[in-house]
Amino acid sequence: MQYWLMKSEPEEVSIDDLEAALSQRAAWFGVRNYQARNFMRDAMKVGDLAFFYHSSCAEPGIAGICEVCSEPYPDETQFSTVNPYFDPKSKPDNPRWWLRDVRFVSKSRLIPLAQLRACPELANMRLLARGNRLSIMPVSESEWAFITKELMGLQ
């Protein structure tokens, strides 16, 4: 079991949108960074858990938990000329961008970025590293345990 953090702009897809979605599943479309893609395509495994993080919004922070629930498959938005995520350099016979489906697990209170920063236990968390811009990144087991137990109040 591995743990992840996945950023989404809540104006695009929020934790509430995921909870309300058909089957409570959604395709994690729109990733256009190679490192984030590699984590999603190559390193994730079905059953891995991830923090659902709200970014580029009034209250950035962790909003809940989701579960990786599909094998990787091509992100269709890269082939649609009218889509904002269209990539003219990607070809259907050799897709550049891959995604997975995630399943809603739980919503939590919003745990603000500033609160994460204030926790000494999370000093080495990748999310908090200077200049970090990755939209998908691993979370260590100890960071996961601290956040779920101490900040979310889960068992």
Next chain:
DNA sequence: GCCAACGTTGGC
């Protein structure tokens, strides 16, 4: 809207 930090592109 600002801007620091980073990733990508493309000429050489």
Next chain:
DNA sequence: GCCAACGTTGGC
């Protein structure tokens, strides 16, 4: 392969 220019991310 270098690196300057440019584009993007994302908190504030």
